[in-house]
Amino acid sequence: MKYALYYYDACPFCQRVLRALPGVKVEVEKRNVLTNQEFRKQQYAATGRTTVPCLLISDNGKDTWMFESADIIRFLQSR
Ligand SMILES: N[C@@H](CCC(=O)N[C@@H](CS)C(=O)NCC(=O)O)C(=O)O
Secondary structure, three states: OEEEEEEOOOOHHHHHHHHHHHHOOOOOEEEEOOOOHHHHHHHHHHHOOOOOOEEEEEEOOEEEEEEOHHHHHHHHHOO
16 A cells, blocks of 8 residues: 655645654655646546645555545544
8 A cells, every 4th residue: 555645835734634644654655746747737637636635545556535634634543
């Protein structure tokens, strides 16, 4: 299982998730959608949305995209 967080620094909801990351047991790759437009395009192509934070959960080729900071934090803390 792999995890990637789509975010940007000025987003307060992203900051909530970023602050929780040091306390979770899994590794989460950070993908800044403002400094790398490819990440923004990937997210939009897959979900039709540019809302952040968004967590990409990749499980053997199956991708799941999760929105909502509280849901993302709860999910990561349960891993
Ligand atoms: N309820 C959401 C709010 C997320 C949100 O409003 N994100 C803003 C940035 S702070 C955003 O991406 N807005 C642009 C959009 O939705 O395309 C959460 O807690 O994650």
